[in-house]
Amino acid sequence: MKLDRVAVIGGGPGGLYAARLLKLSNPHADIAVYEQSSPDTTFGFGVGLASRTQRNLRQADAASLDAIVARAYSHEMSMQVGESIARLAHGDLLAIARTSLLSVLQEQARDAGVRLEFGERREPADLDVDLVIASDGINSATRTADGRFGADIATGSGLYLWCGTDFALPSAIFVPVTTEHGTFVAHAYPYAPDRSTFLIETDVDTWTRAGFDATTAATDPTDTDEASLRYLEKAFADTLHNHGLIGNRTRWMKFRTVQCRNWSLGNVVLLGDAAHTAHYSIGSGTKLAMEDAIALDAALAAAETVGDALAEYERVRRPAVEHLQQIAVRSEQWWESFPQRMDLPVEQLMVAYMTRAGKVGLERFLESAPDVAWKGIASYGQVAADSEAPIDASRWILARPLEHGDRSFCDRFAPPALREDPSTTVVSVDVESAWNEKATAVVDEARASSTIWLTGSDERDHVLTRLDVAERMMCSTSALVVVEIPTECVPDAVAGLVSARTHLVFVGS
Numbered sequence: 001m002k003l004d005r006v007a008v009i010g011g012g013p014g015g016l017y018a019a020r021l022l023k024l025s026n027p028h029a030d031i032a033v034y035e036q037s038s039p040d041t042t043f044g045f046g047v048g049l050a051s052r053t054q055r056n057l058r059q060a061d062a063a064s065l066d067a068i069v070a071r072a073y074s075h076e077m078s079m080q081v082g083e084s085i086a087r088l089a090h091g092d093l094l095a096i097a098r099t100s101l102l103s104v105l106q107e108q109a110r111d112a113g114v115r116l117e118f119g120e121r122r123e124p125a126d127l128d129v130d131l132v133i134a135s136d137g138i139n140s141a142t143r144t145a146d147g148r149f150g151a152d153i154a155t156g157s158g159l160y161l162w163c164g165t166d167f168a169l170p171s172a173i174f175v176p177v178t179t180e181h182g183t184f185v186a187h188a189y190p191y192a193p194d195r196s197t198f199l200i201e202t203d204v205d206t207w208t209r210a211g212f213d214a215t216t217a218a219t220d221p222t223d224t225d226e227a228s229l230r231y232l233e234k235a236f237a238d239t240l241h242n243h244g245l246i247g248n249r250t251r252w253m254k255f256r257t258v259q260c261r262n263w264s265l266g267n268v269v270l271l272g273d274a275a276h277t278a279h280y281s282i283g284s285g286t287k288l289a290m291e292d293a294i295a296l297d298a299a300l301a302a303a304e305t306v307g308d309a310l311a312e313y314e315r316v317r318r319p320a321v322e323h324l325q326q327i328a329v330r331s332e333q334w335w336e337s338f339p340q341r342m343d344l345p346v347e348q349l350m351v352a353y354m355t356r357a358g359k360v361g362l363e364r365f366l367e368s369a370p371d372v373a374w375k376g377i378a379s380y381g382q383v384a385a386d387s388e389a390p391i392d393a394s395r396w397i398l399a400r401p402l403e404h405g406d407r408s409f410c411d412r413f414a415p416p417a418l419r420e421d422p423s424t425t426v427v428s429v430d431v432e433s434a435w436n437e438k439a440t441a442v443v444d445e446a447r448a449s450s451t452i453w454l455t456g457s458d459e460r461d462h463v464l465t466r467l468d469v470a471e472r473m474m475c476s477t478s479a480l481v482v483v484e485i486p487t488e489c490v491p492d493a494v495a496g497l498v499s500a501r502t503h504l505v506f507v508g509s
């Protein structure tokens with residue numbers, strides 16, 4: 001299809017990348033990006049780019065990826081609880097300052113022949129073009145102005161604050177700190193030789209006890225909540241090596257997951273955060289926006305009309321985006337409930353972290369980081385970390401004996417007779433989330449039982465939620481917990497055993 005004029009609203013990573021790809025595919029078209037801010041104004045600090053994202057970007061446009069990688073900073077990952085640290089060597093993790101990413105993408109768009117108009121706010125009605133790409137971010141006015149996009153916005157229960165520090169941490173680190181007010185968890189990673197992103201999360205009760213409801217109310221939306229930064233500098237002094245925290249319009253926020261029933265109306269299409277968001281703990285917002293751009297460019301190249309192209313773009317992208325959003329919601333809930341796991345040995349915590357959303361299985365983690373994964377498994381199996389790892393780890397995990405109170409089990413398979421025991425409460429779990437009110441009621445009801453047997457649907461998503469409910473029960477009761485699973489979910493149950501999501505499993509069908 002021949003495109004003559006395209007307008008892109010919003011010069012974030014999604015809009016700039018879409019503009020470049022479209023200009024490369026349609027050299028004669030007039031393609032303009034309208035960005036309300038100046039070229040160097042941005043929020044936030046670094047963003048991470050995982051290895052698979054790099055592969056996809058390379059395939060679409062090697063030159064721009066090379067330019068991004070040249071400005072990026074690679075790092076490894078670790079998790080720390082108290083004095084214990086688990087390290088994960090992982091050569092493919094890259095992070096880049098958001099300002100650098102935007103400046104590279106601006107340069108790349110300009111080199112391709114895109115017009116960049118800064119300080120220009122636009123809405124679709126202003127634009128007489130063949131196609132309007134609304135990449136105007138999470139607060140998209142385009143999406144908000146028209147109810148036919150069918151936006152649904154879910155707000156998370158925890159709070160986060162995105163700040164930075166003026167030195168490069170030795171690796172990405174997840175570190176919880178407990179103060180007199182409660183637990184704060186930092187996700188931090190270096191993105192330049194002299195900078196690290198420092199993202200800190202907490203729950204509402206801790207936030208209120210620390211007085212951050214008041215500091216948030218007192219901070220103008222364009223300012224930084226300095227009082228919170230000073231408090232957090234003290235709390236994280238060890239990790240920060242006494243460096244300070246830097247703000248950039250930094251304030252406590254609740255993450256919003258955006259979903260839309262329709263991604264396009266007429267010749268206007270939503271792209272990136274305007275159409276969908278995914279919790280930052282899976283580091284995928286930028287990736288999703290840029291991969292949207294790749295799919296949109298391909299759909300426009302192949303279709304006869306703009307309408308057909310936009311339908312095809314949505315058909316191709318929606319399943320991938322929704323799949324990632326599902327993973328992101330699990331990850332968000334895992335982090336929001338993080339303090340309940342702080343008694344778990346850090347090696348097992350690393351396994352719990354890697355397998356938290358059902359995206360990475362234990363086998364894959366073992367392949368990519370055998371030393372760290374084995375340490376977690378050894379800790380669960382109560383054998384020395386330097387003992388030889390079994391060839392079939394899953395079988396070994398399931399074969400571990402269990403002592404629970406005065407009861408002993410020779411392996412982790414629940415005997416069928418246990419289900420019929422008068423002391424066992426069988427609970428059919430049918431909840432959308434392990435953390436909603438209905439799930440809390442399920443946990444509370446079973447609290448007095450000495451054995452809790454969780455059953456329910458065989459669908460994988462339900463099984464994962466059941467394991468999360470089981471974990472809540474393990475953390476808040478002294479009951480023996482059994483989760484019923486179908487055969488195809490044995491890998492999830494194996495990861496769940498090591499991660500203290502259940503004591504025993506029953507493989508039903």
Ligand SMILES: Cc1cc2nc3c(=O)[nH]c(=O)nc-3n(C[C@H](O)[C@H](O)[C@H](O)COP(=O)(O)OP(=O)(O)OC[C@H]3O[C@@H](n4cnc5c(N)ncnc54)[C@H](O)[C@@H]3O)c2cc1C
Pocket residue numbers: 009010011012013014015034035036037046047048049120121122123135136137138140141160162199271272273274280283284285286287289
């Ligand atoms: C705390 C936090 C941490 C994150 N960490 C990561 C990470 O590690 N990795 C990752 O991949 N992603 C991360 N993200 C997500 C990432 O920042 C976003 O997903 C990404 O920026 C989306 O790109 P976008 O182009 O869709 O929108 P944006 O980057 O938000 O860009 C939208 C642009 O549109 C402009 N604009 C808005 N309205 C108009 C208008 N009417 N006219 C003109 N211009 C307009 C805005 O000024 C803005 O520049 C994180 C997000 C948060 C909140």
